Every structure is written in structure tokens, then in C-alpha cells.
Amino acid sequence: MKEDIILSVKHLVTSFDSEAGKIYAVDDVSFDVKKGKTLGIVGESGCGKSVTALSVMRLLPKPAGAIEKGRVLLDGLDLVQLKAEQLYHIRGSRISMIFQEPMTALNPVHKIGKQIGEVFRLHYSHMTRRMILDESIAFLRKVGIPDPEQRIREYPHQISGGMRQRVMIAMALAGKPDVLIADEPTTALDVTIQAQILDLIKSLQRETGMAVIFITHDLGVIAEVCDDVVVMYAGKVAEVAPVAELFYNPKHPYTRGLLSSIPRLEYPGKTKLNVITGMVPSLYEIPEGCRFQNRCPKAMAVCRTRPPGTTWVDKDHVVSCYLYQ
Numbered sequence: 001m002k003e004d005i006i007l008s009v010k011h012l013v014t015s016f017d018s019e020a021g022k023i024y025a026v027d028d029v030s031f032d033v034k035k036g037k038t039l040g041i042v043g044e045s046g047c048g049k050s051v052t053a054l055s056v057m058r059l060l061p062k063p064a065g066a067i068e069k070g071r072v073l074l075d076g077l078d079l080v081q082l083k084a085e086q087l088y089h090i091r092g093s094r095i096s097m098i099f100q101e102p103m104t105a106l107n108p109v110h111k112i113g114k115q116i117g118e119v120f121r122l123h124y125s126h127m128t129r130r131m132i133l134d135e136s137i138a139f140l141r142k143v144g145i146p147d148p149e150q151r152i153r154e155y156p157h158q159i160s161g162g163m164r165q166r167v168m169i170a171m172a173l174a175g176k177p178d179v180l181i182a183d184e185p186t187t188a189l190d191v192t193i194q195a196q197i198l199d200l201i202k203s204l205q206r207e208t209g210m211a212v213i214f215i216t217h218d219l220g221v222i223a224e225v226c227d228d229v230v231v232m233y234a235g236k237v238a239e240v241a242p243v244a245e246l247f248y249n250p251k252h253p254y255t256r257g258l259l260s261s262i263p264r265l266e267y268p269g270k271t272k273l274n275v276i277t278g279m280v281p282s283l284y285e286i287p288e289g290c291r292f293q294n295r296c297p298k299a300m301a302v303c304r305t306r307p308p309g310t311t312w313v314d315k316d317h318v319v320s321c322y323l324y325q
């Protein structure tokens, strides 16, 4: 593993059992996350972004979900091979996750102080009750929660959605993780709160040096916070590139379609935005060959025969498409 890589996902395959048989939500996905940097994972709903994150965290819903193949190397340690009790100590202290909807992670029947304190109790056995209380208040203050001495005595339903998201970020950071996974953490929030949360994550990252995996369907967010980007489509990686390279020199027809469907300042007024016609194929009916073939304006006969391999088109720029093979 290269020195500047903190997390390396290699050929990850994740399946779910369903009434119609086994479906592969993530199929042969590989990417690297650099120390202290932010990697964005972008794609439409159902492209496998969140399942990838849950696989990395080993938090797939049981018994339906399973990692079939692949490795998830955190500083060389393969999380796929760890036993449940080993994972218990890794999660929160070395790798943490914040979710789109904070109520999925916060327990509605426990006060906020108890929930954030639990993180310290689990990972720092030497801490006294007083130390835990002081640190909990300090972390809530750090994430911009006003009057944290009062908030720790409140229940999640007593504070706003933006505040709940901040509490979850405080809990995720309390264990001082090397890697933070943020799964659409601002989608449910209004735009001003979104901007505050993004700024908060960036400033905490500068302070702690953690790496961040940022999962979103929003290319604007990707442009704002990410260093590198993975574009996913129907469970596969379509393209990986540094963020500027992806925006100015996109290769995969899907990436090009996504980029031409967002408004840009340089567009003259009334410019019609592009639409990617068609739908993402159902995971129950994955076509032979390239998964984007039914929507691709460049599709060729070979695209319908077998999936394309990956091609390095530049240093750090990988694309999975027959146009480059």
C-alpha cells in the first residue's frame, strides 16, 4: 500500500439475498483514499454508493447483505477479515460514519450527553465521568452547538435537524478517526445549514488530518469539498479522477452526461441542460456488457458483449469504457 493511502478498497463485491435471487449491489469496486484528503463518491440513487460505504464499515443489513469478495484495507488492516469484537473497537476510533438522517444513528430515548459520552466510554477506558462530561461539551462546542452544557441534557427530538446532524458529527469525531465516511450528510438540510455543515467538516479535517469519503449525488458538493472523485453507475466504478481533471476532462459518457446536466455560470441565459435519457437498469436485470449501454450515446456492438475493463488514461485517472481500450 502506498504511504499516502489510508484506505484502499480492492475488488469489492457485495450482494443481497432477495426473493428473486441474489443481486449484486456493488460489483468489483476499487478505489484509494489518501491521508488527509477527501474522496467523493457520486452517482444516481441506487448506483451502490451507500452500499459501498456500509460494506467498508461492515454495517450491511444482516442476514440479507454480504461481502462476497474483495478487501478493505485500513492502513493495511483488512476490515473484511475482522471479527465482530475487533470491528467494535475499530469503528468510531479509526473509521466513523455520519448518515443522511441523523435519527438513524441517534437513539431517541437517550439524552445527547449520554450518547456522545458513550463514544468516550467505549474508546477511552481511562476517562473519568468528569472528563467524559467535559470532553462531550467541548466536542459539541467544536461542532458549533450553542449552549452545549444545556444541550447534553436534551433528547434528539428537542433540537433542530441541523443541530442533530452536528451532534452526529461530534459523535463521529469523538473517537478521532483516521477516516470519516459522510453519506449524503447535508441532503435533508436547507442550503444555509448545508453550507455550514460542509465548512464544519472541512475545518475539522484541517484540524485533525483525517481523510473523508463524501457520498453524494450532488456534483456541486463534489466540486466544493473533494480532492478526488469516484463516479459509480449501477454498482460499478465508471471513472476515478482528481476533481479538477474530472470536471475539465471527463472521459466516461456517463460522467459527461452528469456534468452537462448541471447549470454552469458560463452558460448563456436559457441554455437547455442535457438530460441523460432512460433509467439506471434494475439490479435484477443487469444487461450483458457495459451497464450504461442502454443510455449511452456512444454505445457500440462490443459494449453489449462483455463489461469493459479499466484503462489508465492519465496518472490517477481511470475509466471503464470501450472508447479508451
Ligand code: SF4
Binding pocket: 252, 253, 254, 290, 291, 292, 293, 296, 297, 298, 299, 300, 303, 308, 320, 321, 322, 323
Ligand atoms: Fe458507452 Fe460502450 Fe463506453 Fe459503456 S463501454 S460507456 S456503452 S461506449
